[in-house]
Amino acid sequence: MNTNKKYILAIDQGTTSSRAIVFDKNGQIITVGQYEHEQIFPRAGWVEHDPLEIWRNVRKSVADCFSDAEINHHEIASVGITNQRETAVVWDKNTGEPVYNAIVWQDTRTQKICDELAGDEGYDKYHDRVGLSLNTYFAGPKVKWILDNVEGARERAEKGDLLFGTTDSWVLWNLTGGPEGGVHVTDVTNASRTMLMNIRTLEWEKDIADDFGIPMSMLPEIKSSAEVYGYGRARGFLRGTPIAGILGDQQAATFGQACFGEGQSKNTYGTGNFMLMNTGTDPVFSENGLLTTVAYKIGDQKQVYALEGSIAVSGSLIQWLRDNLELIDSAADSEALATSVEDSGGTYFVPAFSGLFAPYWRPDARGVLVGMTRYVKKAHIVRAALEATAFQTREVIDAMNADSGVDLTELRVDGGMTANEFLMQFQADLLRVPVIRPKVVETTALGAAYAAGIAVGFWKGEDDVVANWQEDKRWTPEMDNKEVERQYRLWKKAVTRTFDWVDEDTSTE
Numbered sequence: 001m002n003t004n005k006k007y008i009l010a011i012d013q014g015t016t017s018s019r020a021i022v023f024d025k026n027g028q029i030i031t032v033g034q035y036e037h038e039q040i041f042p043r044a045g046w047v048e049h050d051p052l053e054i055w056r057n058v059r060k061s062v063a064d065c066f067s068d069a070e071i072n073h074h075e076i077a078s079v080g081i082t083n084q085r086e087t088a089v090v091w092d093k094n095t096g097e098p099v100y101n102a103i104v105w106q107d108t109r110t111q112k113i114c115d116e117l118a119g120d121e122g123y124d125k126y127h128d129r130v131g132l133s134l135n136t137y138f139a140g141p142k143v144k145w146i147l148d149n150v151e152g153a154r155e156r157a158e159k160g161d162l163l164f165g166t167t168d169s170w171v172l173w174n175l176t177g178g179p180e181g182g183v184h185v186t187d188v189t190n191a192s193r194t195m196l197m198n199i200r201t202l203e204w205e206k207d208i209a210d211d212f213g214i215p216m217s218m219l220p221e222i223k224s225s226a227e228v229y230g231y232g233r234a235r236g237f238l239r240g241t242p243i244a245g246i247l248g249d250q251q252a253a254t255f256g257q258a259c260f261g262e263g264q265s266k267n268t269y270g271t272g273n274f275m276l277m278n279t280g281t282d283p284v285f286s287e288n289g290l291l292t293t294v295a296y297k298i299g300d301q302k303q304v305y306a307l308e309g310s311i312a313v314s315g316s317l318i319q320w321l322r323d324n325l326e327l328i329d330s331a332a333d334s335e336a337l338a339t340s341v342e343d344s345g346g347t348y349f350v351p352a353f354s355g356l357f358a359p360y361w362r363p364d365a366r367g368v369l370v371g372m373t374r375y376v377k378k379a380h381i382v383r384a385a386l387e388a389t390a391f392q393t394r395e396v397i398d399a400m401n402a403d404s405g406v407d408l409t410e411l412r413v414d415g416g417m418t419a420n421e422f423l424m425q426f427q428a429d430l431l432r433v434p435v436i437r438p439k440v441v442e443t444t445a446l447g448a449a450y451a452a453g454i455a456v457g458f459w460k461g462e463d464d465v466v467a468n469w470q471e472d473k474r475w476t477p478e479m480d481n482k483e484v485e486r487q488y489r490l491w492k493k494a495v496t497r498t499f500d501w502v503d504e505d506t507s508t509e
């Protein structure tokens, strides 16, 4: 291998921002470029991003990295891409113009589409083939919505002019040349979030695509998570550089956290919360509201599966307290406020803003703040909002335990909210096991970097990932168990108050 190649570049196209991060051989961060993009809320329940803004931000993030560290593409061995999953982009392959904004994973406008597809057979009708139940969360229904609602889109799609991709595919296609030879590919982990891929064969299910009215010509080619997909376009910053890793962001974090053994788990605390448990080389089908997903596939090795507990709203509740209620000036302020009071003053905040995801999957739920009295101050509400993340995680872990029989002995954590020490301590209290944060908390980008590095021989394999992983801090349970169970019981009672809120006549379109 060429010794000039000292680094791997990871592009993390997340829900709130796009980042580029340069890593060295020890998995340490050299430099970061980051740009936030606009969150577009055209109606209640709708969430969109501008794909062109995202692509612009990716380019700017890469340029910032190169200028900060005074490096160029000659020193980059390969590029890995990781991304917010399920967010659907449809664009014209001749012009590179999106036909509509990206419809984001949190968006609930496709409820009617899911109801109609479910018909008499129910929401689980594809579960055995794709590992998922019909839900607004996944990409397939969003593509159908675009084809059904954007004028002329279906005809253009049927003519073969339109392409679909999650944001990994969108970024890869643009990086590799766009209309001039762009590569239209996704990886198995992202494809496993569309409802269109067979979870065992890792191939598109034509029957299901037909049910959704999605022409096969729109779908990207499904490849492994670590192989060379293409090379940076001639006039870009990454000219000639192999793009060699793609993992959906939660799978990338699982990889970056070195969860390679069956039963090993990580929990990422970002916009939402996503816990994944490695279940080995055969899919496990949940009976407790978890998703079956592909964790990773390295080149032509057999794929590894995971059970996933997805929580739609965690860090975004803190953003909402900041932006919509203006209770705090910054997300970090939530910690000082929460610890200025002894407890949540009897309040419980269930942020069912997009319905409830795991383990309930209740699209009819909406957010509630219960237990309010005149005693309650803003600090109690902020504390309840932080505690909500930990309670939701406990519910997911209970479901994991029921499905897998694995008793968690520790939890590896990462993501923006793990900066909050109060939350981490409360999490350890609720779970009764140590919560452990690694030194590099950018595990999402790191996981994609590892996949890309392994594909080109920069790293040898998973052993290098394990060797580079280092513990930074751990929180151990302190709260009295009786008190934990009392609060957890009240939390569950609060959850039941969110159900059945959306009536037949509530518009979701």
Ligand SMILES: Nc1ncnc2c1ncn2[C@@H]1O[C@H](COP(=O)(O)OP(=O)(O)O)[C@@H](O)[C@H]1O
Binding pocket: 014, 015, 016, 017, 269, 270, 271, 272, 314, 315, 316, 317, 318, 319, 331, 332, 333, 334, 335, 415, 416, 417, 419, 420
């Ligand atoms: N100190 C903090 N306390 C609580 N929440 C925080 C803190 N710092 C960041 N967050 C939350 O973490 C989220 C950002 O985490 P990040 O991992 O960057 O998210 P994503 O990858 O989903 O864009 C935001 O929703 C923010 O509100």
Ligand SMILES: O=P(O)(O)OC[C@H](O)CO
Binding pocket: 013, 014, 015, 016, 083, 084, 085, 086, 105, 248, 249, 250, 270, 271, 272, 310
């Ligand atoms: O971009 P994040 O970190 O909020 O992750 C989004 C998830 O991939 C959605 O499934």
